[in-house]
Amino acid sequence: MSTDTETSTAGHPGAGAAFIELDRLEKVFDVRRRTGFLRGERRQVRAVDGISFRVERGEMVGYIGPNGAGKSTTIKMLTGILTPSGGSLRVAGIDPSRERTRLAHRIGVVFGQRTTLWWDLPLRDSYRLMHRMYRVPDARFRANLDRCVELLDLGELLDVPVRQLSLGQRMRGDIAAALLHDPEVLYLDEPTIGLDVVSKAKVRQFLRDLNAERGTTVLLTTHDLTDIEQLCSRVMVIDHGRLMYDGALAGLHEVGESERTLVVDLERELPPIRLESEPSVRTVKVEGPRQWLAFPASASAAPLVARIAAEYPLADLSVREPDIEAVIAKMYARERPGEPVT
Numbered sequence: 001m002s003t004d005t006e007t008s009t010a011g012h013p014g015a016g017a018a019f020i021e022l023d024r025l026e027k028v029f030d031v032r033r034r035t036g037f038l039r040g041e042r043r044q045v046r047a048v049d050g051i052s053f054r055v056e057r058g059e060m061v062g063y064i065g066p067n068g069a070g071k072s073t074t075i076k077m078l079t080g081i082l083t084p085s086g087g088s089l090r091v092a093g094i095d096p097s098r099e100r101t102r103l104a105h106r107i108g109v110v111f112g113q114r115t116t117l118w119w120d121l122p123l124r125d126s127y128r129l130m131h132r133m134y135r136v137p138d139a140r141f142r143a144n145l146d147r148c149v150e151l152l153d154l155g156e157l158l159d160v161p162v163r164q165l166s167l168g169q170r171m172r173g174d175i176a177a178a179l180l181h182d183p184e185v186l187y188l189d190e191p192t193i194g195l196d197v198v199s200k201a202k203v204r205q206f207l208r209d210l211n212a213e214r215g216t217t218v219l220l221t222t223h224d225l226t227d228i229e230q231l232c233s234r235v236m237v238i239d240h241g242r243l244m245y246d247g248a249l250a251g252l253h254e255v256g257e258s259e260r261t262l263v264v265d266l267e268r269e270l271p272p273i274r275l276e277s278e279p280s281v282r283t284v285k286v287e288g289p290r291q292w293l294a295f296p297a298s299a300s301a302a303p304l305v306a307r308i309a310a311e312y313p314l315a316d317l318s319v320r321e322p323d324i325e326a327v328i329a330k331m332y333a334r335e336r337p338g339e340p341v342t
């Protein structure tokens with residue numbers, strides 16, 4: 001943990017203030033689009049359109065939504081990279097765009113799509129530079145590095161230039177880089193993008209431990225609902241720059257009436273599976289011996305699997321999670337008739 005004392009800023013009373021606080025935050029981009037030779041039109045994009053929320057210290061929150069929803073723009077404002085067009089924002093009592101450098105010592109950021117490491121340098125040298133930049137005490141730095149190397153399996157990679165790392169290796173390197181200065185909050189913008197199943201599991205376990213042992217506050221953006229399911233007790237959904245949902249993941253499934261899919265491989269081709277005892281299950285597709293069964297995401301797959309195994313010649317199966325886009329699309333469709341989503 002950082003040895004910094006809690007900052008209390010004038011006009012922002014310490015009591016009752018959350019660790020991260022957004023109040024009707026806005027970001028409007030002016031974009032010019034070429035419509036012809038020497039001709040163009042100006043347009044405004046409301047990337048973040050009045051978002052308010054509070055995150056308490058130690059929370060792990062999922063921040064999800066479809067492409068272009070405004071997630072990365074929010075994170076850029078939270079780190080001070082972008083200045084808001086309206087509303088207000090505080091992280092640990094600090095206004096990020098006004099005091100970006102002071103805030104930098106207390107936050108860590110991982111942009112899955114882009115590295116913060118030096119492309120031509122071995123990982124070890126990038127970390128050394130960060131050690132100096134953040135003025136981390138030597139013993140602290142070594143302890144943090146050792147821990148990251150062990151838990152993220154970086155031992156073999158420390159002397160490899162970043163450009164030679166695979167995407168998954170580079171991502172683990174980036175996560176370590178974001179943590180060497182003991183940040184109190186970690187923003188992760190798609191940290192599992194392009195990772196294989198084993199690397200994803202490793203990264204998730206690492207983040208869970210970090211949160212449990214150090215109380216690091218985590219804001220996580222992802223298109224993989226499993227990340228959220230395994231890490232976050234709370235999820236916020238944004239679409240078109242607005243907050244559509246803030247609550248438990250289970251509640252999101254209910255609101256979005258989302259479904260998971262059981263992919264069943266039978267030993268031979270059979271007519272569509274029908275289970276009298278499970279009326280909410282529908283067989284949605286049959287392809288040779290493989291069948292796809294949709295069932296409510298809020299239900300457990302276990303009894304369903306047991307029934308199928310008892311009644312059909314089962315060879316193999318797997319469960320597919322609903323994708324966030326589908327959940328949001330349904331939520332959106334349902335919200336339109338004037339039904340508020342909470």
Ligand SMILES: Nc1ncnc2c1ncn2[C@@H]1O[C@H](COP(=O)(O)OP(=O)(O)OP(=O)(O)O)[C@@H](O)[C@H]1O
Pocket residue numbers: 029030031045046047065066067068069070071072073074
């Ligand atoms: N620098 C910029 N200039 C102009 N428009 C921008 C800029 N950055 C983002 N936008 C626009 O703002 C909107 C929100 O973009 P943002 O990157 O925040 O989305 P996102 O939720 O992170 O999406 P994704 O899931 O694809 O990463 C998009 O319409 C995007 O085109």
Ligand SMILES: [Mg+2]
Pocket residue numbers: 071072073189
């Ligand atoms: Mg993004």
